[in-house]
Amino acid sequence: MLIAERKPMEEILEMIEDFERILVLGCKGCVTVCCAGGPREVKTLSTLIRMDRKQKGRKVITLEDSTELQCEPESIKPVLEKMANQYDVVLSMACGAGVQAVAKLFPDQLVLPSLNTNFTGIAEEHGVWTEACLACGDCILGRTAGICPVTRCAKSLLNGPCGGASEGKCEVSKDQPCAWQEIYHALKRLNMLHYLKQKPQVKDWPVHPGRVVREDLREVEAT
């Protein structure tokens, strides 16, 4: 899932300073799971905004709602149309894709982000997530025992580790295991160490922004 964190409160308050009617719009997808922008966080953020305005002696109306998936147009439309004309600005609590999906669907409506989107990752323990997938478009996990060197090696090395690891940790951070040493141990466990001897790889990097076109789905839609 996508991992995100709420922006610092000062930054959010500065962004919404000129507005009185604010729709705080959460998302029930990834950001609910990582406790950054789900219905519960919508409630908290709205409360903090009202408290701030009260302190400053300024008026504010906060509307609270959440889309099922803010990156899906069908999910955004009913929520925003239901409250049309009741707000001046949408303060999105979704990931960057969600904010952009709202902006694209309602081009005359200002949408502000209240989260910073960090990465596609997995939960290590409660409150700790690590980056797991760079969405590079050419998955090699089948050769690396389910551990992605493109993402988990700080240098995205494909042909084995650099010489920088110390006591099994990456030169970039003592909190980060060397991905290649993890791959080594995993392949050894699976009795597949010969996978390490494959022919050297060069990664052909994708061009951004990416675009996926599925003709099979488009044809079904057309009929």
Place this chain on the structure above:
Amino acid sequence: MNFRESLESGKFLVTAEVGPGKGTDVEHLLKDADIIKDRVDAVNVTDLQSSVMRLGSMAFSHLLTDMGIDPIFQMTGRDRNRLALQSDLLSAWVLGIRNVLALTGDHPTMGDHPHAKPVFDLDSVSLLEMIGKLNSGYDMAGNELKGAPDFLAGAVVNPGADTEAALELQIIKMKKKIAAGAKFFQTQAVYDIDLFEKFIRRVEGLKVPIIGGVILLKSAGMARFMNKNVAGVFVPMPLIKEMTDTKDKVKKSIEIAASIVKRLKDLCQGVHIMALGWEKMIPAVLDQADI
């Protein structure tokens, strides 16, 4: 004899290293190079060592060729994509540079511009493959070159990898580097000769010359710093104690380095002396080691 001829002759090789500094002042580096000129087969020029922004390796390598020193142009994948790497190699060739050492490179976070975008489009292995391709008259995309280089390419290996996984992976990668065209290896600094000997026994069947690394110890503090911060370098306690106890650090440093060089003579095909500013001590080290 240039470096390639020395390598092919089978003689015991001596290489040294200079690290260009931050700025355009090269006088002292040229002086250092001049002192060791007649005692070494080649001089490595580092590529933004430790990810610190400095004068470039290509320019300084070229200055060495002007002095009659055969440089080993160090090239990392850290800062340039495949376009820039290939172009720089062609440029290096026309500037008279004949030897390249292919490295992955430290991460930018290790240096003085920690938020620079890391490139690593190619790693040491794919860099070596690309050099082979250029040597054969083609670029990585398969386009024909008008005039091809003929680089002697080398690589590095870290014999002091500190875990079983790290060491096994070093050896697997070393084999990949050889298959990709590495004709010699220079190693991280060796202090623990017994450990180095074990490593040599593992890889001697690969039949590629190995040039063992020697870093001149300047103080006990430097040794402790390296033990803590430099991956693959371990200075054993007795050596640290020798540095602490001595009244003449320079003399002791030369003595320790010479004794390492002497022992490496029986184990590998050369020594790579990293003097880190103490280049003027290199002749004394070589004298004491009977080279």
